[in-house]
Amino acid sequence: MEKVIDDFVQHLALRRGVSQHTQRAYAADIKSLQGFLEREDKTLLDTSLVDLRDWLANCVEKGMQPATLARKGAAARTFFEWAEKTEHISSNPASRLLTPKPKNKLPKVLNQDQVSSLLNAAQTRAHSEEGSAADLRLWAICELIYSSGLRISEAVALDVSDVDFIQALVRVVGKGQKERVVPMGKPALLALQEWLTRGRPEFLQKAQEPRALFYGQRGGRWNDRDVRDKVHRLAQHAGVPDIAPHALRHSAATHLLAGGSDLRSVQEILGHSSLSTTQRYTHVTPERLKSAYYIAHPRA
CATH class of the missing domain: 1.10.443.10 (Intergrase catalytic core)
Structure with missing residues (x-):
């Protein structure tokens, strides 16, 4: 699984407009998902939509904010879309994954x-x-x-x-x-x-x-x-x-x-x-x- 994640991050690095910050964040999110799945004796390559929803529910229980959940959902959708295109998996379990829309918080400013x-x-x-x-x-x-x-x-x-x-x-x-x-x-x-x-x-x-x-x-x-x-x-x-x-x-x-x-x-x-x-x-x-x-x- 480590090589799969490394290949995914390399794919992100080659995509136009994906910043290093996004690369690091998505890699951390997918590793978080991997750790969650391992506790259920599963891997990234046999993940279901239910598993993804359980993972995000677990993140909610940990007190993560909607913006963080939205990013994790985006990371999962991007990863599994790539995994399907590269034939690591036969179908994309994240194609119907929904995440909460982050609140449009007013930016913090100084006078x-x-x-x-x-x-x-x-x-x-x-x-x-x-x-x-x-x-x-x-x-x-x-x-x-x-x-x-x-x-x-x-x-x-x-x-x-x-x-x-x-x-x-x-x-x-x-x-x-x-x-x-x-x-x-x-x-x-x-x-x-x-x-x-x-x-x-x-x-x-x-x-x-x-x-x-x-x-x-x-x-x-x-x-x-x-x-x-x-x-x-x-x-x-x-x-x-x-x-x-x-x-x-x-x-x-x-x-x-x-x-x-x-x-x-x-x-x-x-x-x-x-x-x-x-x-x-x-x-x-x-x-x-x-x-x-x-x-x-x-x-x-």
């Missing part, structure tokens, strides 16, 4: 003062006497994610050549290998310049990919998990609500809309394929709605 506190804390630490190359790296990536509304996976995948310091633009390859070019603000440019001149050279000695913009301690591209861990610690140090790096992207979208940007422009910056995804951010700007109401409504 503008909180974002300023977070980024100022990162800058202060980077410029302190105890500041290190790693502190410059954290400051730079936080400024970049917030300034350009990047996903963390997009930020750590950037090469130095993707940043245009003259025009203040960054070329990003997002989900589905879709490319977009987005602007950067001056604070992000300054932080990146300091990282490139004072911080990044210290990492180059172990560099495995000379083109990468951000390195981890071992010389590979900076791992998104390590970025999350460091941003959590930075939020605690700055005295702002605990956030993940993705909340900086959400905050950027929210603040753009609050400042008067139209939905289409924000959609382009974030790289959303659907405008409905971008519309999630309109809920957090009631002041903007009230302002528009009082300006435009004849009976306001």
